Amino acid sequence: MSDDAALLRWVADRTAIRDLVTRYAVAVDRKDWTAVRTCFTEDATCDYAWFQGDLPTVLGLIERGLAQFESTTHLVGNHLADVAGDTASAETYALCHHRLRTPAGVADRVAGLRYLDGLVRTPEGWRIRRRDVVVDWERVDPVEGA
Amino acid sequence: MTTGRLADAIAVRDVVLGYARAVDRQDLDAVARCFTADCAYEGSLASGTITDALATLRTALPRYTRTMHFMGTQDVTLDRDTAQAITYCVAFHVRTDGRHVTVAVRYLDTLARTPAGWRIGRRVVRTDWVRAHP
Numbered sequence: 001m002s003d004d005a006a007l008l009r010w011v012a013d014r015t016a017i018r019d020l021v022t023r024y025a026v027a028v029d030r031k032d033w034t035a036v037r038t039c040f041t042e043d044a045t046c047d048y049a050w051f052q053g054d055l056p057t058v059l060g061l062i063e064r065g066l067a068q069f070e071s072t073t074h075l076v077g078n079h080l081a082d083v084a085g086d087t088a089s090a091e092t093y094a095l096c097h098h099r100l101r102t103p104a105g106v107a108d109r110v111a112g113l114r115y116l117d118g119l120v121r122t123p124e125g126w127r128i129r130r131r132d133v134v135v136d137w138e139r140v141d142p143v144e145g146a
Numbered sequence: 147m148t149t150g151r152l153a154d155a156i157a158v159r160d161v162v163l164g165y166a167r168a169v170d171r172q173d174l175d176a177v178a179r180c181f182t183a184d185c186a187y188e189g190s191l192a193s194g195t196i197t198d199a200l201a202t203l204r205t206a207l208p209r210y211t212r213t214m215h216f217m218g219t220q221d222v223t224l225d226r227d228t229a230q231a232i233t234y235c236v237a238f239h240v241r242t243d244g245r246h247v248t249v250a251v252r253y254l255d256t257l258a259r260t261p262a263g264w265r266i267g268r269r270v271v272r273t274d275w276v277r278a279h280p
Contacts, residue, residue, distance in 0.1 A: 008149045014156055077216045078163045091167065093216050095236075112214045112238050136170075136214045137240050139279065 013083045016126050017119055021092045024128075025074035033063055039128055041120060046131040049113075066098070069109075073097040086121040099143070106143040112136045151224055154264070158222050158229045158257055161264045165253075166215035166235070172207050174200060182258060182267045189251075189271025196269070214238040227259040228267075246279040 001009070020039055027035035037059060040046075046058040050065070066072055074096050081090035091114055098109040118130035161180055168176035178200060181187075185196035191206070192198035207213075219234035233253040240246055256268040 004149055007153050011149060011152045011156060075218075077218050078166050080160060080163050080167060093166075093214065095216055112216065136212050137238060137246065139246055 010083060013088065013121075013126070014081055017081045017083070017088055017090055018079050020119070020126050020128070021079060021090060021115065021117065022076050025076045025094065028062065028066070029072050029074055031063070031066065033059060036062070038124075040131075041122065041127045041129045044127070044129050044131065046133075048131075048133045049135045068100065069098045070101050071097075071099045081119075088119040088121075088126070090117045090119060091115070092117070099146075101146075106146040108141045108143055109138070110141055111138045154224055154229070154259075155222055157264050158224070158231055159220060161257060161266060162220070162231055162233050162253065162255060163217060165266070166217055169203070169207075170213050170215055174204060174207075177203065180266055181269070182260065182265045185266055186268045187271075189269065190273055191271070196266075199269075209241060210239050211242055212238075212240040229257040229264065231255045231257060248277045248279065250274040250276075 024036060024039040027033075027039070037055070040055050042055065044055045046052060046055070048058060048062070051058065051061045053061075074094050076092060076094055078093040079090065080092075081088055094113050094115060096111045096113060098111075100107050100109060113136060114134045116132040116134060117128045119126050120129045165177060165180040168174075168180065178196070181196040183196075187194060187196050187199045189199070191202040215235050215237045217233055217235045219232075221232040223230040231253070233255065235251050235253060237249045237251060238246065239249065251274065252272045254270040254272065255266045257264050258267040
């Protein structure tokens with residue numbers, strides 16, 4: 001591969017990996033579980049800090065866990081990735097708001113977290129094969145006027 | 147846009163995001179590697195050079211159990227071997243006493259292509275707001 005072709009491949013890989021991680025965040029807020037599933041390899045394993053396991057287990061727990069919230073916002077920020085051939089690792093910051101409405105009032109559960117992803121190139125494109133979630137901080141913000 | 151310019155745009159963003167990763171890991175050596183050795187620095191940490199800012203950072207970081215420099219809006223303008231980057235950051239700080247403090251800043255960076263890769267050669271930090279949470 002020429003230098004220019006290698007550079008173009010790197011640009012394409014970095015862009016595709018960023019798109020993948022972003023697509024996950026969009027899909028999870030829309031509760032589009034089919035789209036969420038396609039972000040991962042079938043044999044993916046995850047540790048979501050609050051729960052962990054193989055892909056079917058974790059997806060089921062995410063779906064059930066998020067069902068209690070009126071809405072969720074996974075705002076994706078900092079994203080860095082290292083590509084090594086057909087595998088890659090990525091670290092992505094997310095600011096997550098989970099709006100909870102109870103008879104006692106309305107509150108936002110806010111978490112600042114990082115997705116640490118091990119990715120692999122597949123015939124269908126880049127996929128997450130290993131995900132670790134590190135929760136850096138959490139806070140419950142009361143919401144007035146909602 | 148040529149492939150080289152696309153790659154430069156990613157590499158410039160990586161340096162600014164690398165700063166956030168380094169400071170959030172409290173890895174001051176990695177912080178230093180984001181800058182040229184003589185980087186001019188103006189902001190709340192110091193008014194001088196990156197060496198002054200690092201000294202302040204070294205004493206400031208132990209006040210926090212965790213920081214998260216969450217970066218969003220980024221405007222990068224490339225010249226051949228220099229670049230301008232404006233980066234918005236909402237920095238979440240968890241103090242050792244458990245209190246949360248949120249600070250919104252803009253990093254106004256001038257970067258230079260060096261033999262070791264892109265480095266920040268001049269940084270101005272503007273603080274837009276600070277909020278201490280109850």
